[in-house]
Amino acid sequence: MAMTTSLTWMQEKILQILLRGKKFSLLYKASAHEFSPSNLFEICCNQGPILILIYGDHVIGAYVSENCQRETPVSILLFAFQETEISRCKIGPYEPLKLFGGNVCESNLEFYINLRKQKVTMNLKLIKILNLPECSNISFQECEVFRCEDLLDTRKIQGVTVLRESLLSALRTYKPYKELVHQTRILLLGPVGAGKSSFFNSVKSVFRGHVTHQALVGSDTTGITEQYRTYSIKDGKDGKSLPFILCDSMGLDEEEGMCMGDILHILKGHISDRYQFNFTKPITPGHGNWNDFPLLEDRIHCVAIVFDANSVEDLSSEMVAKIKRIRREMIKCGMAHVVLLTHVDNMALIRKGDLIDIYRYMPVKLKLEAVHEKLGFALSDILVVSNYTSEWDVDPVKDVLILSALRQMLWAADDFLEDLPLEETDIRSKYLTRCAREENDYVNP
Amino acid sequence: MAVTTRLTWNEEKRLQKLLGNVSLSLLYQSSVHGCSIKDMLARCSCQGSTITVIYLGDNIFGAFLLEHYPKTVQSVRKQNSSFFFSLQNNKTTAFLNTSLKITDEELAFHSSNHEEWFFSLVPKKHKLWLLHSLGKELAMNSYHDYSYRECEVFRVEGIKNEANYVSRITGATEYRNMLLEHLRAYKPCVDLVPEIRILLLGPVGSGKSSFFNSVKSIFQGHVTRQATVGSDITSITEMYRIYSIKDGKEGKSLPFMICDSMGLDEKDGVGLCMGDIPHILKGCMPDRYQFNPHQPITSRHSDFIISPSLKDRIHCVAYVLDINSINDLSSKMVVKFKQVQKEVLNCGTAQVVLLTKVNNYHDVLQDNFLNMKKSITSQSQVINVHKMLNIPISNILMVENYASVWEQDPVKDILILSVLRQMLRAADNSLEDLPLSETGEILGQSELCM
Ligand SMILES: Nc1nc2c(ncn2[C@@H]2O[C@H](COP(=O)(O)OP(=O)(O)OP(=O)(O)O)[C@@H](O)[C@H]2O)c(=O)[nH]1
Numbered sequence: 001m002a003m004t005t006s007l008t009w010m011q012e013k014i015l016q017i018l019l020r021g022k023k024f025s026l027l028y029k030a031s032a033h034e035f036s037p038s039n040l041f042e043i044c045c046n047q048g049p050i051l052i053l054i055y056g057d058h059v060i061g062a063y064v065s066e067n068c069q070r071e072t073p074v075s076i077l078l079f080a081f082q083e084t085e086i087s088r089c090k091i092g093p094y095e096p097l098k099l100f101g102g103n104v105c106e107s108n109l110e111f112y113i114n115l116r117k118q119k120v121t122m123n124l125k126l127i128k129i130l131n132l133p134e135c136s137n138i139s140f141q142e143c144e145v146f147r148c149e150d151l152l153d154t155r156k157i158q159g160v161t162v163l164r165e166s167l168l169s170a171l172r173t174y175k176p177y178k179e180l181v182h183q184t185r186i187l188l189l190g191p192v193g194a195g196k197s198s199f200f201n202s203v204k205s206v207f208r209g210h211v212t213h214q215a216l217v218g219s220d221t222t223g224i225t226e227q228y229r230t231y232s233i234k235d236g237k238d239g240k241s242l243p244f245i246l247c248d249s250m251g252l253d254e255e256e257g258m259c260m261g262d263i264l265h266i267l268k269g270h271i272s273d274r275y276q277f278n279f280t281k282p283i284t285p286g287h288g289n290w291n292d293f294p295l296l297e298d299r300i301h302c303v304a305i306v307f308d309a310n311s312v313e314d315l316s317s318e319m320v321a322k323i324k325r326i327r328r329e330m331i332k333c334g335m336a337h338v339v340l341l342t343h344v345d346n347m348a349l350i351r352k353g354d355l356i357d358i359y360r361y362m363p364v365k366l367k368l369e370a371v372h373e374k375l376g377f378a379l380s381d382i383l384v385v386s387n388y389t390s391e392w393d394v395d396p397v398k399d400v401l402i403l404s405a406l407r408q409m410l411w412a413a414d415d416f417l418e419d420l421p422l423e424e425t426d427i428r429s430k431y432l433t434r435c436a437r438e439e440n441d442y443v444n445p
Numbered sequence: 446m447a448v449t450t451r452l453t454w455n456e457e458k459r460l461q462k463l464l465g466n467v468s469l470s471l472l473y474q475s476s477v478h479g480c481s482i483k484d485m486l487a488r489c490s491c492q493g494s495t496i497t498v499i500y501l502g503d504n505i506f507g508a509f510l511l512e513h514y515p516k517t518v519q520s521v522r523k524q525n526s527s528f529f530f531s532l533q534n535n536k537t538t539a540f541l542n543t544s545l546k547i548t549d550e551e552l553a554f555h556s557s558n559h560e561e562w563f564f565s566l567v568p569k570k571h572k573l574w575l576l577h578s579l580g581k582e583l584a585m586n587s588y589h590d591y592s593y594r595e596c597e598v599f600r601v602e603g604i605k606n607e608a609n610y611v612s613r614i615t616g617a618t619e620y621r622n623m624l625l626e627h628l629r630a631y632k633p634c635v636d637l638v639p640e641i642r643i644l645l646l647g648p649v650g651s652g653k654s655s656f657f658n659s660v661k662s663i664f665q666g667h668v669t670r671q672a673t674v675g676s677d678i679t680s681i682t683e684m685y686r687i688y689s690i691k692d693g694k695e696g697k698s699l700p701f702m703i704c705d706s707m708g709l710d711e712k713d714g715v716g717l718c719m720g721d722i723p724h725i726l727k728g729c730m731p732d733r734y735q736f737n738p739h740q741p742i743t744s745r746h747s748d749f750i751i752s753p754s755l756k757d758r759i760h761c762v763a764y765v766l767d768i769n770s771i772n773d774l775s776s777k778m779v780v781k782f783k784q785v786q787k788e789v790l791n792c793g794t795a796q797v798v799l800l801t802k803v804n805n806y807h808d809v810l811q812d813n814f815l816n817m818k819k820s821i822t823s824q825s826q827v828i829n830v831h832k833m834l835n836i837p838i839s840n841i842l843m844v845e846n847y848a849s850v851w852e853q854d855p856v857k858d859i860l861i862l863s864v865l866r867q868m869l870r871a872a873d874n875s876l877e878d879l880p881l882s883e884t885g886e887i888l889g890q891s892e893l894c895m
C-alpha cells in the first residue's frame with residue numbers, strides 16, 4: 001500500500017488555511033498500518049500537533065493542536081468537508097485514547113472513532129453543527145494521521161535568510177558580460193497598472209533594507225507613469241551604485257499609452273531620462289531627450305514585460321496582439337526578454353508560506369501555463385514576484401523572490417550582450433571615433 | 446512542542462536534489478521518540494521508501510532503503526535495494542541489493558551475498574560503524590566508528606520509476622560529469638575542421654532553439670536564454686544563427702557549433718524557404734541572415750559566402766521533431782521532410798533525428814546510461830520516423846529540453862549530452878567517409894579565393 005494521502009490538493013489547501021498556515025506530513029495510514037488504534041498511537045504520539053482524517057461519504061477530521069499523547073486530555077477541533085466548504089466546532093478536553101482508541105462504549109462521549117469497526121459515532125448536536133446527514137454511526141474506508149508543522153517555521157525563515165544573503169552578494173558583485181557596459185539596463189514594459197513602478201520600488205527597498213516609494217504608483221493620476229525614468233540604485237543608503245539600472249516606462253494600452261515607435265527608440269537608447277511621453281506621437285530627433293549617438297551603454301539590455309498575474313487571462317485581444325507585435329520587434333533586434341508576473345500575493349488561496357517555493361505551487365504552475373497559452377512566452381521565461389506595496393518593512397521571503405527575478409534578468413542581459421555581433425560590441429573604438437569627431441567639430445566650427 | 450528535523454532548509458533542499466527532486470516526510474527522530482531499534486521500527490515500518498539520516502557533527506551520513514522497514518526485528522537477513530550517501534560532499538555510493546539484518550541492538554547492512562559487511566548502527570550507544578573503504582569513498586574522516594548525535598528517518602515520496610531508481614541516482618551525476626569531460630576533450634577527426642557544425646531543422650515550435658539553450662546551459666552552469674524560444678503561429682526564430690558555445694561562462698570555445706534555423710511550415714511561402722537549405726548545407730549562408738520565407742538567399746546578398754570551405758559546411762543535420770506530434774504529422778509535412786532530406790543526401794551530410802518533449806525521459810536510457818532501452822526504441826513514434834526517413838534507429842535520439850524553471854537534473858543532462866555525442870560521432874563518420882578529391886576540391890577552391 002503506497003503511503004500517499006487521499007486528500008485532494010484543494011482540501012489540503014483549505015485545511016492549511018483553516019489551521020493558519022500548517023503543513024502536513026503523513027505519518028499513519030490505516031490501509032498500510034492496519035485499522036489498529038495501538039499502531040496509530042505508537043506512530044503518532046509525541047509528534048507534536050496532529051490531524052486525524054477519516055474518509056467515508058464525507059471527509060471528517062479532528063485537529064489536536066497540542067502534542068498528542070494517549071492519556072493527556074486535550075481540546076479538539078472537529079470539522080467536516082462539504083465540497084469546498086468546511087463546518088467545524090471545538091470539543092473536549094478529552095483523552096485522545098478515549099476518542100480514537102475505539103474500545104470504549106461510553107455513551108457520554110459526544111464523539112469517538114472506532115478504528116477496528118471503521119465507524120465514527122457522534123451525537124446529534126455535533127452532526128447538525130458539522131452539517132452531516134443524520135445518522136449516529138458513520139462508517140469510513142480510510143483513516144490518515146498527519147503531523148502538523150508551521151509552513152514557515154524558524155528553520156525555514158533562517159534558510160530563506162541565508163539564501164537572501166547569497167543572492168544579495170551575487171547581485172552586488174555582478175559584472176555585465178565581459179564588462180562591455182558598466183551598468184546593465186533593464187526596461188520594464190507592460191500594461192497600465194501592471195506593477196512596473198512598484199517593481200523598481202521593490203528592488204530599491206531590498207537594497208535599502210526598508211520599503212521605499214521613490215516611484216509614484218497607483219491608479220490615480222499621480223500614480224500613472226507618464227515620464228521615462230532610468231533609475232540607478234545605491235547599495236544601502238550611502239553605498240556605491242549597483243551594476244544595473246531599471247528603466248520605468250509608461251503603461252501600454254489598447255488606444256492611449258506608449259507608442260510603438262517610442263519603445264523601439266528606448267530599446268536603441270535614443271531616449272534619455274525624464275522624457276515626457278506623448279501617446280499621440282513618438283519622439284522625434286532633435287527633442288531635448290533625444291540622443292543621436294547612443295552607445296551600447298545607453299541601450300536596453302533586457303526587457304521585462306510586466307503583467308498583473310490576476311488579470312493576464314483577461315487581456316483584450318488588441319492587447320495580446322500588441323504584446324506579440326512588441327515581441328516580434330524584440331526578436332528582430334535580438335533583445336533578451338523575460339515576463340514578470342506581479343501581484344501573486346493576491347492570487348486566490350495563496351498564503352505567504354507558499355511564496356518560499358512559488359514555482360512548485362500548483363496555481364502558479366497553472367498560471368504560467370495560461371500565460372504560455374495566451375501569449376506564447378516559454379515557461380522558462382516567466383518569473384513571478386510579489387511587490388512591496390503597503391508594508392513598512394522588508395521581508396526575506398519577498399526579498400528572495402524579487403532578487404531571484406532580478407538575477408534572471410541580469411543573466412538574460414548577459415545573453416544579449418554575448419549574442420551581439422562583434423562590430424557592435426566594439427564600443428570603445430566607436431566611442432573614440434565619436435570623440436575625435438566632436439573634437440574636430442570643436443576645433444573647426 | 447513541535448517535531449522538526451535538524452536539517453537546515455538548505456540541507457533539506459540539497460538532499461531532495463541529491464535524491465532526484467523527491468519530497469521528504471519526517472517520521473522518526475531519536476531524541477524525541479526514543480533511541481531503541483524498537484522505537485524506530487514502530488514508527489518507520491510500512492512507510493515505503495525511506496532514508497535514515499545520521500548526524501555526525503560536521504557531516505551527515507545517510508542510507509536509502511527502497512523497500513519498507515520491517516515491522517519487527519528479524520535475525521534473517523532480508524534483501525533490500527539501498528545506497529549510502531554523505532551530504533557534506535554530495536557523494537553517493539551505491540550498494541545495490543544489500544541485505545538488512547535487524548536485531549534488538551543493531552541495524553546491519555551487508556552485501557547481498559552476505560560476505561561483506563558495510564555498516565552497522567547501534568542506537569543504544571549512539572554509534573555508527575562504517576567499513577573503512579566506504580567511509581573513504583564518501584570522503585568522511587578516516588575513523589570507522591563514529592558517535593552520532595541524532596538519527597532521523599524520513600519517508601521518500603515522488604520517486605519516478607522505482608525499477609531503476611537506485612542505479613540512476615547513484616550513477617547519474619558521475620556519468621554526467623564523465624560525459625561532460627568527454628565532450629570538453631572532443632576533437633573533430635579531420636584536422637581541416639576545427640569545429641563540427643550541427644544544423645537543427647524541423648517544424649515550427651519543435652524545440653530547435655530550446656535544444657541549443659539546453660546545451661549551452663549545461664556548459665555554462667546556469668540557465669541561458671540566448672536563443673529566443675516561445676510559441677506562435679509562425680516561427681519565433683527568424684534569423685539564421687551559428688552559435689558557438691563556451692566552456693564555462695568565460696572559458697574557451699568548444700569544438701562544435703549549433704546552427705539554428707527558422708521552423709519549417711507545411712505551407713509554401715511560410716517558414717524556412719526550401720531553396721535556402723542547400724545554401725545552408727554548403728556553408729554559403731552567413732550568420733545572422735534574416736530569413737525570407739518567399740525567396741531563398743542569392744549570391745548577390747552582401748554577406749553570401751561564395752566559396753565556403755569544408756569547415757563552413759554543415760557536418761551533421763538533426764531533424765528536430767516533437768515526439769508527441771509524430772503519429773499525426775500531416776502528409777504535407779512528410780512530403781516537405783522528404784524534400785529536405787533529398788537535399789541533405791545530395792550534400793552527403795550526416796543526419797540524425799532529434800525527438801524533443803520526451804516527458805518520460807527518466808525511462809529512456811538503460812541503467813548504465815550507455816544505450817536506449819529496447820522498449821523505448823520500439824515505440825510507434827520511433828518506428829514511424831524510422832520508416833519515414835530511413836534513418837537507423839540508433840540515430841533517432843531523444844531529449845527533454847530545459848523548458849520550465851531550471852532545476853538541474855543529471856538524467857536530463859545525460860540525455861542531452863549523449864545526444865550531442867551521437868551527433869558528433871555521426872559527423873565524424875561522414876567526414877571520414879568524404880572522398881579525398883572532395884576535401885581537396887573544396888580546399889583548392891578556398892585557396893583560389895584567397
Ligand atoms: N498586492 C500587490 N499589489 C501590487 C503589486 N505590484 C503593484 N501593486 C499595486 O498595483 C498598483 C499599480 O502599480 P504600479 O506600480 O503603479 O503599476 P505601473 O505598471 O507602474 O502602472 P503605470 O505606471 O500606470 O503604467 C499599485 O496600487 C500597486 O500598489 C504586487 O505585487 N502585489
Ligand SMILES: Nc1nc2c(ncn2[C@@H]2O[C@H](COP(=O)(O)OP(=O)(O)OP(=O)(O)O)[C@@H](O)[C@H]2O)c(=O)[nH]1
Nearest residue numbers: 650651652653654655674675680681682708802846
Ligand atoms: N516540455 C518541453 N517543452 C519544450 C521542449 N523543447 C521546447 N519546448 C517548448 O516548446 C516551445 C517551442 O520551443 P522552441 O525552442 O522555440 O522551438 P523552435 O523549434 O525553435 O521553434 P521556432 O523557432 O518557432 O521554429 C517553447 O515554449 C519551449 O519552451 C521540450 O523538450 N520539452
Ligand SMILES: [Mg+2]
Nearest residue numbers: 196197224225
Ligand atoms: Mg508606473
Ligand SMILES: [Mg+2]
Nearest residue numbers: 653654681682
Ligand atoms: Mg527557434
